[in-house]
Amino acid sequence: MENLLDSENRESLKLLLTYPLFDENTYDSRMKELLTLDINSVFSFGKVQIHRICILGKGSVGLVTLVKYRKKYFVLKIRRTDANRANM
Known part of the structure; x- marks a missing residue:
């Protein structure tokens, strides 16, 4: 797993x-x-790829990826810039 940070x-x-x-x-x-x-x-x-980056999922409003917060793993949903909503 590559850390993108x-x-x-x-x-x-x-x-x-x-x-x-x-x-x-x-x-x-x-x-x-x-x-x-x-x-x-x-x-x-993850199994889904965008721009050669592996993520857990991709939808019409957001992307889901794995993150680490205080030594625990969580999923993070990132709103797409072309989403039809102003926020999640």
């Missing part, structure tokens, strides 16, 4: 957090939110 994987994380179209402002905002929530790992893990 590692510096060498940040380009992949940019694509994941702003799927399907990259936007710098959205990326910055979502990175701040991840750090505020104290999420220390976002993993490339």
